[in-house]
Amino acid sequence: GESVGLHLPTLSVQEGDNSIINCAYSNSASDYFIWYKQESGKGPQFIIDIRSNMDKRQGQRVTVLLNKTVKHLSLQIAATQPGDSAVYFCAENDGGGFKTIFGAGTRLFVKA
Amino acid sequence: DAGVTQSPTHLIKTRGQQVTLRCSPKSGHDTVSWYQQALGQGPQFIFQYYEEEERQRGNFPDRFSGHQFPNYSSELNVNALLLGDSALYLCASSPRELDEQYFGPGTRLTVT
Numbered sequence: 001g002e003s004v005g006l007h008l009p010t011l012s013v014q015e016g017d018n019s020i021i022n023c024a025y026s027n028s029a030s031d032y033f034i035w036y037k038q039e040s041g042k043g044p045q046f047i048i049d050i051r052s053n054m055d056k057r058q059g060q061r062v063t064v065l066l067n068k069t070v071k072h073l074s075l076q077i078a079a080t081q082p083g084d085s086a087v088y089f090c091a092e093n094d095g096g097g098f099k100t101i102f103g104a105g106t107r108l109f110v111k112a
Numbered sequence: 113d114a115g116v117t118q119s120p121t122h123l124i125k126t127r128g129q130q131v132t133l134r135c136s137p138k139s140g141h142d143t144v145s146w147y148q149q150a151l152g153q154g155p156q157f158i159f160q161y162y163e164e165e166e167r168q169r170g171n172f173p174d175r176f177s178g179h180q181f182p183n184y185s186s187e188l189n190v191n192a193l194l195l196g197d198s199a200l201y202l203c204a205s206s207p208r209e210l211d212e213q214y215f216g217p218g219t220r221l222t223v224t
Contacts, residue, residue, distance in 0.1 A: 043215030102154030
């Protein structure tokens with residue numbers, strides 16, 4: 001199904017370093033992809049999105065890369081800060097529909 | 113401008129009971145989606161409402177139903193509660209189905 005395991009992968013980085021979080025998506029027909037950040041006790045917060053006609057999009061300190069050939073999405077965070085510590089989810093919209101499917105989350109831990 | 117609001121924040125119910133959760137979308141948004149997030153997992157799509165109609169549904173039984181009102185607010189109803197329904201229920205709104213979704217803080221439902 002679409003559920004993921006209880007034990008989230010964890011990425012631990014030093015404050016100031018760059019972080020890269022990877023995600024594999026499932027549906028080759030998906031045409032819209034989103035990265036969300038979720039802090040403890042809060043709902044997911046939109047970070048950045050990308051449509052399937054692009055392969056790279058940049059925001060403030062964040063970059064999303066899309067490789068449709070291998071169905072891979074990545075989120076790069078520059079100069080990672082302690083406030084970036086959270087669980088990060090990639091999500092895809094199943095092309096032609098209105099359903100957003102979340103991938104397995106990654107817990108980012110930033111060491112001060 | 114208030115973001116997405118949900119009520120109540122927390123709720124404890126007994127197996128077999130029924131529950132209603134409420135969501136007010138962000139101002140200017142007319143599309144509301146509901147998600148279930150079990151502990152340690154990514155959100156799972158329940159359904160989406162637009163123009164007071166259920167537009168798409170995820171893999172959830174008929175015990176899960178919803179409604180959207182003319183002011184775009186929405187309710188999620190769950191009948192015959194099971195222990196496995198314990199989760200964080202998230203509401204998300206967007207101005208159009210493929211635009212960025214804004215999530216509320218969620219309602220934590222515990223079924224005992």
